[in-house]
Amino acid sequence: MATPLLEVADLACRRGGRRVFERLSFSLGPGELLALTGRNGSGKTTLLRALALLIRPDTGSIHWQGTDVAAEPDAWRGRLAWLGHLEGLKADLSVAENLLAAERLRGAPPAGDRLDSALVAFDLSVLARRAMRTLSAGQRRRTALARVVLTQAPLWLLDEPLNALDAPAQAAFRGALASHLASGGLAIAATHADLGVAGARTLELGEPQKASA
Amino acid sequence: MSTHAVYVMSAYLVALVILGGLLISSLAARQRVRRELSARGLERKR
Amino acid sequence: MADLHFLANPARFRRFSQRVVPSLSVATALMLAVGLYLALLQSPPDYQQGDTVRIMFVHVPSAWLAMAGYALLAGLGASLLIWRHPLAALMARAAAPVGAGFCAVCLLTGSLWGRPMWGAYWVWDARLTSMLLLFFLYLGHIALSRAYDEPDRGDRAAAILALIGVINLPIIKFSVDWWNTLHQPASVARLGGPSIHPSILVPLLWMAATLFLLFVLLVLLRTDTEIDRRRLENAEQQA
Amino acid sequence: MSGFVALVARDLRLVWRRPGDVAVVLAFFVVATTLFPLGIGPEANVLARIAAGVLWCAALFAALLSLDRLFAADFEDGTLDLLLLAPWPLELAALAKCCAHWIVTGLPLAVLAPLLGVAFGLEPAVLLALSATLLVGTPTLSLIGGLAAALTLGARKSGALLALLALPLCVPTLIFGAGAVEALATGGDFRAHIAVLAALALVALATTPWAIAAALRQAGE
Numbered sequence: 001m002a003t004p005l006l007e008v009a010d011l012a013c014r015r016g017g018r019r020v021f022e023r024l025s026f027s028l029g030p031g032e033l034l035a036l037t038g039r040n041g042s043g044k045t046t047l048l049r050a051l052a053l054l055i056r057p058d059t060g061s062i063h064w065q066g067t068d069v070a071a072e073p074d075a076w077r078g079r080l081a082w083l084g085h086l087e088g089l090k091a092d093l094s095v096a097e098n099l100l101a102a103e104r105l106r107g108a109p110p111a112g113d114r115l116d117s118a119l120v121a122f123d124l125s126v127l128a129r130r131a132m133r134t135l136s137a138g139q140r141r142r143t144a145l146a147r148v149v150l151t152q153a154p155l156w157l158l159d160e161p162l163n164a165l166d167a168p169a170q171a172a173f174r175g176a177l178a179s180h181l182a183s184g185g186l187a188i189a190a191t192h193a194d195l196g197v198a199g200a201r202t203l204e205l206g207e208p209q210k211a212s213a
Numbered sequence: 214m215s216t217h218a219v220y221v222m223s224a225y226l227v228a229l230v231i232l233g234g235l236l237i238s239s240l241a242a243r244q245r246v247r248r249e250l251s252a253r254g255l256e257r258k259r
Numbered sequence: 260m261a262d263l264h265f266l267a268n269p270a271r272f273r274r275f276s277q278r279v280v281p282s283l284s285v286a287t288a289l290m291l292a293v294g295l296y297l298a299l300l301q302s303p304p305d306y307q308q309g310d311t312v313r314i315m316f317v318h319v320p321s322a323w324l325a326m327a328g329y330a331l332l333a334g335l336g337a338s339l340l341i342w343r344h345p346l347a348a349l350m351a352r353a354a355a356p357v358g359a360g361f362c363a364v365c366l367l368t369g370s371l372w373g374r375p376m377w378g379a380y381w382v383w384d385a386r387l388t389s390m391l392l393l394f395f396l397y398l399g400h401i402a403l404s405r406a407y408d409e410p411d412r413g414d415r416a417a418a419i420l421a422l423i424g425v426i427n428l429p430i431i432k433f434s435v436d437w438w439n440t441l442h443q444p445a446s447v448a449r450l451g452g453p454s455i456h457p458s459i460l461v462p463l464l465w466m467a468a469t470l471f472l473l474f475v476l477l478v479l480l481r482t483d484t485e486i487d488r489r490r491l492e493n494a495e496q497q498a
Numbered sequence: 499m500s501g502f503v504a505l506v507a508r509d510l511r512l513v514w515r516r517p518g519d520v521a522v523v524l525a526f527f528v529v530a531t532t533l534f535p536l537g538i539g540p541e542a543n544v545l546a547r548i549a550a551g552v553l554w555c556a557a558l559f560a561a562l563l564s565l566d567r568l569f570a571a572d573f574e575d576g577t578l579d580l581l582l583l584a585p586w587p588l589e590l591a592a593l594a595k596c597c598a599h600w601i602v603t604g605l606p607l608a609v610l611a612p613l614l615g616v617a618f619g620l621e622p623a624v625l626l627a628l629s630a631t632l633l634v635g636t637p638t639l640s641l642i643g644g645l646a647a648a649l650t651l652g653a654r655k656s657g658a659l660l661a662l663l664a665l666p667l668c669v670p671t672l673i674f675g676a677g678a679v680e681a682l683a684t685g686g687d688f689r690a691h692i693a694v695l696a697a698l699a700l701v702a703l704a705t706t707p708w709a710i711a712a713a714l715r716q717a718g719e
Contacts, residue, residue: 078585086576092515104504395666406653434670
């Protein structure tokens with residue numbers, strides 16, 4: 001295994017007095033994918049949100065290249081690409097506008113040239129000028145995935161990326177993921193389906209544990 | 214107390230009603246929650 | 260979490276309150292009996308306000324406690340947001356209605372004082388108006404802390420509100436004073452005089468001490484209840 | 499800084515796509531204001547006397563009315579997560595949201611108010627003063643209202659709760675805003691009032707972005 005970039009040690013999260021998971025440790029090197037599995041409510045989303053610093057974990061630490069990410073949260077956020085349950089797209093903006101706005105909100109330079117390849121990758125070129133409001137669930141999901149690709153961030157955090165995608169779109173996503181990993185990127189994805197990556201590691205999150213109040 | 218006794222007494226009465234009401238409702242809520250806790254077999258932790 | 264603070268841990272708070280509450284209740288009751296005697300029978304009528312001065316013995320301490328109560332909410336809010344003391348949230352939840360209660364007592368007794376002295380139940384006096392706005396801030400805090408399905412979220416939102424509110428209180432006070440001098444004829448007697456005679460000061464301070472004990476007693480009782488209630492909610496979530 | 503500009507631009511573009519949302523708020527302002535003469539009676543001197551207070555109160559209500567959706571829309575479609583994950587301070591994002599809100603609410607209200615002031619029989623100089631006080635005062639309303647909107651994000655009955663939280667905190671701005679107009683009309687110190695109004699805006703600018711950011715982080719948890 002390559003030297004780990006991301007090291008998570010002894011992570012524990014509690015929601016509303018209930019312990020979702022505890023003593024969670026793993027590390028991830030360049031080009032590696034970690035698939036989070038487990039039943040509904042086992043804490044996959046909570047773990048992703050904790051990794052993105054959206055939730056403050058009770059204990060534990062997250063290190064990137066040896067530095068605690070909580071020490072420089074803005075630098076850490078700059079390394080993340082996020083895909084949640086919600087797409088994070090504005091219904092009144094077009095596909096292209098949404099993607100460009102999301103890039104600009106990350107403080108990135110104008111993404112005009114990269115936009116086309118992201119659109120092509122997810123077969124969105126024809127839809128580029130359509131308002132989000134008029135698109136189907138799968139088309140919206142594809143736009144959100146194009147947003148992830150566009151960030152060029154080293155670590156992708158994906159919550160059920162294959163949701164609502166048809167077979168060609170799933171293939172497109174697998175291709176994008178493979179080239180992200182091939183170029184040394186990392187990905188952590190909560191998923192029920194196979195992401196088609198050889199040598200992917202899996203972390204099964206257990207049953208919700210009883211809290212000792 | 215002569216002329217203003219009405220106002221003085223009603224002021225004390227108002228204070229009694231509000232603060233006494235707070236006390237009684239606090240005690241009642243405490244009893245209710247304790248009863249529900251023991252109904253679920255959860256002992257009060259000391 | 261390490262117990263940085265004496266009361267940070269609910270179990271430890273519980274031991275503390277169980278030791279204190281019985282004697283505190285007795286002390287409050289005894290002091291109240293003496294205080295009422297001092298305030299209603301023993302003290303002489305004021306040369307200016309007559310018997311209505313007796314309203315001051317409840318009114319003024321209530322105002323102090325209402326303001327101190329909001330400061331307490333802000334302190335608890337800071338302690339929750341910065342150090343994440345689990346008890347701070349529960350105590351704030353317990354203290355807000357108590358503070359609002361004292362605020363209401365202050366407003367109503369002030370209004371009953373105003374009728375004989377000013378000839379009206381409500382006058383837009385600067386102090387009364389500020390107190391009314393403080394009451395609204397309390398209402399907002401209570402409503403916000405109970406507006407969420409997830410109680411933690413309500414606790415933390417209310418904590419932020421309390422901190423912003425405590426920054427705003429002096430500003431509100433200042434602007435209401437300014438507004439009052441613009442609009443109010445200056446002839447009305449102010450609540451409380453510039454110099455206070457000892458015959459009035461003694462019952463005033465006595466009642467202040469009594470009501471302070473009552474405030475503490477109420478907050479302790481209600482915090483205890485909130486701890487149990489939170490355990491109950493947690494138990495329900497896991498069931 | 500580029501993120502700040504991008505967020506303001508995005509919000510303005512979203513409003514541009516749905517101009518009706520702003521139009522409704524401004525229409526509310528106009529209708530609410532015109533109800534006062536109908537309720538109080540058409541005596542010119544009474545109306546001129548209450549005009550500043552009425553217009554300020556109506557502007558306050560109109561501003562609050564539109565704040566309900568300030569963060570709720572982003573919260574519901576997931577773009578709030580993207581703001582939380584942006585690699586620049588969330589305090590700036592909070593400020594950008596309030597800034598965009600002010601441009602589409604405070605600014606039009608300040609322009610519209612003198613027109614309504616004419617109907618209340620105000621002098622031209624007073625009309626100008628009214629507009630000036632709204633220009634200086636409405637940013638505070640947007641900031642305080644933004645805080646209330648962030649605090650009530652995801653709460654039950656958030657609309658009424660938002661007003662309950664924001665209104666007491668807006669009292670100083672209301673007092674000095676309406677007071678400034680009245681001071682000008684009655685020969686008081688207009689400039690002192692405006693100075694205090696500006697000071698209130700600075701205090702709000704210095705405190706609310708942090709509080710809004712803290713509230714938004716909690717909403718994300």
